[in-house]
Amino acid sequence: MSHKGPQSHVRAVLGPTNTGKTHLAIERMCAHSSGAIGFPLRLLAREVYDRVRAIKGDAVTALITGEERIEPPGARYMLCTAEAMPRNGGGHAFVALDEAQIGADRERGHIFTDRLLHARGREETMILGSAPLEPVLRKLVPEAVVEERPRFSTLTHAGAAKLSRLPRRSAIVAFSVEQVYALAEMLRRFRGGAAVVMGALSPETRNRQVELFQSGEVDYIVATDAIGMGLNLDVRHVAFAALSKFDGVRQRRLHPAEMAQIAGRAGRHQTDGSFGTLSGGGGRRGGTPLEFTDEEVFAIEEHRFAPLTQLYWRNAEPRFSSLAVLIGDLEQRPSQPELTAAPQSIDLAVLKRLSDNPDIANGVTTPARVRRFWEACQLPDFRQLGADAHARFVARLWQDLKHDYLGADYVAARIADLDKPDGDIDTLQGRIAAIRSWAYICQRPDWVLARDEMAGRARAVEARLSDALHQRLTERFVNRRTAVLMRGMKDTNLLRVTLDETDRVMVEDHVIGRLDGFRFIVDDSADSEERRLMLAAAEKHMPALLADRAKRLVADELGELTIAKGRVWRGEQAVASIERTRQPSSPRLVLEKDLSALNPADRTALERALEIWFENRLAPLAPLRALEEAAQDEALGSEARALVLTLIERAGVVHREAAGLAVIPKEKRPALRRLGVIIGSLDVYLPALLKPAPRALLRELGVDRRPLNPEMQAVIEGGKQPPAGYRRAGKQAIRVDMAEKLFRAAHEARVKQDKKFFRLEDALPVSMGLLMENYDRLMRDAGFAVRRAKPLEEGVHGAPAPASWSWRPPRKDRHPSAAPAHRGKPRASGKPGGKPGGKPGGKAGGKRPAKPQKPVEPRPENAFAALKGLVR
Template identity: 45%
Template sequence: MTLSFQSMILSGRGVTAVLGPTNTGKTHYAIERMVAHDSGVIGLPLRLLAREVYTRLVEKVGHHNVALITGEEKIAPHRARYSVCTVEAMPRETTASFVAIDEVQLAGDLERGHIFTDRLLHLRGRGETLLLGAATMRPILEHLLPGITVVERPRMSQLLYAGSKKITRLPHRSAIVAFSADEVYAIAELIRRQRGGAAVVLGALSPRTRNAQVALYQEGDVDYLVATDAIGMGLNLDVDHVAFAQDRKFDGYQYRNLNPAELAQVAGRAGRHVRDGTFGVTGRVDPFEDELVQRIESHEFDPVRVLQWRSKAVDYSSLKALKHSLEAAPAVSGLTRALPAVDQQALEHLARYPEVVDVATTSERVEKLWEACALPDYRRIAPAQHADLIASIYADLVRHGTVNEDFMAEQVRRADHTDGEIDTLSARIAQIRTWTYVSNRPGWLADPTHWQEKTREIEDRLSDALHERLTKRFVDRRTSVLMKRLRENAMLEAEISVNGDVFVEGHHVGQLTGFRFTLVAGSEGTDAKAVQGAAQKALALEFEARAARLHAAGNNDLALSSDGLVRWLGDPVARLAASDHVMRPRVILLADEQLTANARDHVVARIERYVNHHISTVLKPLDDISRAEDLEGLAKGLAFQIVENLGVLFRRDVAEEVKSLDQESRASIRKYGVRFGAYHIFLPALLKPAPAELITLLWALKNDGLDKPGYGELIPILAAGRTSVVTDPSFERTFYKLAGFRYLGKRAVRIDILERLADLIRPLLQWKPGTTQRPEGAYDGRRFTATTSMLSILGATPDDMEEILKGLGYRADSVTAEEAAAFLAKQDGTPAEASAAPEAATEHVEADADDAAEPSDADAAPAETASTQAELAEAAPTEAAPAEAGGEEAPAAAQPEEPAEPKPVLLWRPGTRQDNQRGGRHQQGDQRRGGQRHGQGEAREGGRKGGAPGRAKPQDGKPGGQRKERQDRHERHDRAVKFDNRPPRKEKPIDPDSPFAKLAALKEQLKK
């Protein structure tokens, strides 16, 4: 050590080093010693910690006696006796009686170490100097400062290793440590979702924001703190456990593992005063090795061997001389030249700027340049960008003596916005901190007071906004308040709003729907049971009150929806399920277990009473006939089948039973609204939307049909008054019948409309040539043609009509238009030219199928036929025209360029018994196959076995086929003429006991 260099290092006499691990009370001791002197200066590593110590001193000696001086803030009361500073802001020389420097082990830090080294070597108090830090500093301090007094203080509590735990399983009052902002935010988000929220502390946050976040944790609003190693620098926190989520960090130069002393500095935040603390790792970090754990627990670390150093003897004679003096090497062992810090890196860049080199020509200007280079890089931008900002400021200082206020105002204005998210606000805070530093530099601004107030106001506003964003993103206020109340062992107050919202301590925790309580999303953490328990206390009384209200509720307050749910005032309270009787479904209550005993029984009984009443009201005809006691024998059996089939029977399925019924039995069944139609035995009153919807629901419950395709989609069609509809092959076939439609191949027709069709067909088949004027559509008393009236009530096209009639079991005979006209002319006694087949009939194409269905109602009573319209007046909505009723409008026939062969006329006749039996089997098989081959192979087989003979299609384009077709037509015409000339049928004897005997005798006399 040379004499000149030794003279720069002050003696260690009068200096006391108070060393020891965390939680030894070193800072508290320094404050107590400071106020024992008439004046003093204390340097702290963080602005945040400086603020904390300043507050504690103000409480002891008053705010007028304490100054706060940092790079960004200056509170300097007149004649203040004590100064609290960051280490960088400490004066180079002082006359204060007391000087203290905290966390002196940072003298070994690569980035800031040289500043701490300078202060502990060269700054002394007149009466007392304290150096506070880790015990690892003892050898180097004793080496550099001969005569120093060292006092080691033991830790007041024990620090123990707790191993590895998942983040979501960490105990309350834990701090989770990571070393990047992204990782800190990710962990905080995870804790918010699982445990209610966490406070966030990063070095990049402004001191005001960090204070607010620390207060959030300290006041118990959250139980977790996620932070970087910034918490290791003197922050006094009530932390019970420290968990390392990372053990590597970027130190400004490289990524490296933390050494044992650094891990201990952070882990030492666990425990407070005499309360023991624990430390460990999360699942993302390998468990600590036993040796490392032992060293942390016993505070045994390698001593600091060298301190970072930069020459204090700075030469301002020129830029070159300044750079050379900064690069000087220490001449004392134990010191090492520090790597270029931010200020030195900026100087290296500026020394290459021609405009800076041209200006920095005097020692004063070189010193001003070095002063400008001290501007901290709060924005963490590239060194070249930071150098550009310094160059602008330096140019103003040299040319105008102060920074241009217009430039300053523009920079401040850009940062003065509180909108945006966390990253945006953090960037604005870093920007405004730069200008806060500028405003606090002596001599840099013409009106520094204005700008100090302005920048401080903006930084505070941005800091508050950032704290709000952090809290909103990472803290669930509801859960945090509840957890705080639970820790206080307070009784949680719960209430329920009129719309079912459940609040605990004023926070929305769930929703009560009917008799079921659901916690809101995000309530799955450890507080869920406590919250639910508090809510259940209020729910128990509410359930009883609701049960009483439901028990007394009117039927208008209850509703049964198409999904099988029973709703009370809109909320589901029960669902229906199948039972042994289709008209009596089971009621399954939808309620939590808290609805018990009599209250539950009352609710179930009321819902069952409503369901039974609703079914018996909407399906009154079906309910009445199911309960009929005056029906006997075959009538009772037929009524049972009607109920089992929910109001609709195909007549063909019960043909024998119907024939066997006498008039008295028929009258007894008809009294309950049953209609004996030509094709169906049904209850017309059920062919309305409300009964049809309920019938469909009951069937779906019995047959697991709620999810089958087509469920509920046919009811709107029925409500719209559609008389027929194009079928959808994907729908469950039964739904058509339940909705009141008869499935007939490509089209489904409403049941009552089919019976009206039967009423139109029956006179055409009963007409006898020569007895009266031929009705429209009648042909020869045995066959008929489709008429406009038929198309109108069906809402169908001629092609649809052909499909419908075939589905009903009618057989088609084809004749040419000329043959039909000649035959009708003969029947009507008019010239052939004046007679023509009905227009509707001429539009038909030849039938190619032999599908069959049930026979026409030859056994229907005359009273039934005559009263068709009266019986359906209430059940059937007003029919629309074909286009309005859902049928496709027949396209206008285009005029052919060349004469085309006239289309054949289809003459429809009832199928024979053999046709009907075979057709019935075919139709049933076709229904089971989904209607994909309706009227194809079965029709051809039926034609070969005695139905309409097979023939070639006119559309096949084969001349031979057309000639064969015309020949077949002539043969069928000849057979029809011979059939008309057949001998009369043998008369059947008249039963003298029949009520219709006299009427039958009168008819025979009229024929004769």
């Protein structure tokens, strides 16, 4: 099964980390007319792509991975992942495979083994790997010339250390997301924060986190074992938080070669490094002692490990005559003793699961269909959901692929669904994993219409999500203030300490405290460790800060001001009173008598400064000011202006029955809507004035003296008089715009279902916090009636019958002149000739209606008696 094609010079360069193997491969490729290198990580391929592009130029350099494809028409140098590299070398003059020892990995090993056996350059082939690969490599590729390269620097064991005692420029390695987060949180408290690197992060996010560490903004990086795959970091010490991991089958202790791969990240080029473990955890994590044995320390320091004797293999050229033949070829066992059958990877597991589904298998009969189906099953499980969940995703994908291409509209909609940079760290990681799946799909040449456009959209969304995730990680795990103080702790004279306009004391643009008069107060959010650092940093600079403070107090007489109880205050001292004017949004300031002793020039300057400050504070009332301006516009019409004036008087909320809507011409209502006025089912209101800031300001100015709910929640506890902006809903109160949202949803459901009795979902009122009995009473006010099923009897199980709703249009708002003729007059009786106010029988004053009288029988001799028989 070894390579049988044209022979080329095969060179195997083996050695531990920090031996310059990758750098050598780049140099050799650039010396040839063309070349390709396969890497284990997309991140590493991108890093080398940037380096080669700087040497050879953009026009001849390509980056090809599962999710990204940058391939200029004249590209001659390809940097790619092992899965994406040409299986036979692609006819390039130079071909290299990095980290070839991954051929012993359970999940991806067969890919690296296949490239090791078949990927060849016309002129030169280079295989890069660790020393344990040599025995099996000599048997599988006997023509290879093996070179061993020594490590440039020394790696020594430093023993155990507490997290708070780790040296700067350290990397802490953990093997679970929970442990990574816990360690990063502790480092935030002790050392100002840490960068985070995990395999689940997108390459862009990992790049940003690595840059956070490389730039020196943080001195620590917490990572999973993904750090061991070629990331070039300025790490001087590697600390293991655990020495065991789950390998997909069981929890096991790391092999010495795996330990060395990770520990080897310490020390770059000729800078020595060290490795050790974290202490303080009881000496044992997950049943495994958290310390290296003497044998492991010796193996890591001397780079001596047990040799690899077998690599995983899977048939890379299966037949596609049928699904059964394909599965049989993929499960074929190798004939060479140095190769062993690869464990069932997720692509094969998905293939077998979907092949057992008759609805799918019956449509996969031709060789072309079988090949295309196998390509769909090879979609990577970026979301790490497992074979069952991933098989369902592939099955849905196949429903479109089996016929033709995926439509551009469909793909664009799926990408747009994921373009949401909000949410926490886990949510963003899930979206990035999902968008990586679509990025992979969009890179396939025969899967998606408008492939280039869709691939560009997917990359753009991944970049936005990566930026958001980097921001969340930095916000959670980096305390820049502590990090800055730690870096300047040895010499505080090097720190830049300033006082800003709000009396905050800043160290390197990070707040450490404030000045209260001439007294320094440490920032309240600082813990005990930070307080000590802040005081040390501020002590040497305090005299200059206090001198600056004295100068500013002369120029700024009043300091910080607030508005409360109809006045402007400086602390507990009143500075000015607020007088209402004809326009509630533009009150007037009147200085207190205590400031009357100022000379005219200073008093004028102070008044002008206060007016500018006060005008800025009134910004939340801009919607009310727009109403006041509209009330002066005669083109609006007297009827609409009357409603506007009522809204101004009642601070933006009027009950519908008091709004006088009946007299407002319909052609004037669009003008009201342009002003932001909403005419609801029960209320007329201005939504912009229902926010916390304007409501609180209106109350402090004295414009609205009604009760206030500071946060303006959707639903609050009710009372006899609900707060401003609310209406009663049973025993609760609901904000009028939230009530209108419920009414609108009910009307939409009524129109959509088009029935006398219709159904409503209770999710919306429940999400607002509205109890069902109060919800029913609120809806009744708007003309809706509900019939709910009785609770199930004891012992009876099941879901209760859904509620049914009906709506009866309430009496329309009427113009006074349109009142019926009987308004204000007693009604006539129901009997012709009846007296006003009387009963149907003509009797007045009775409460009960008269019983119907039996018809009088005609006498036999009467002329009408003969007609009785003719009446039916």
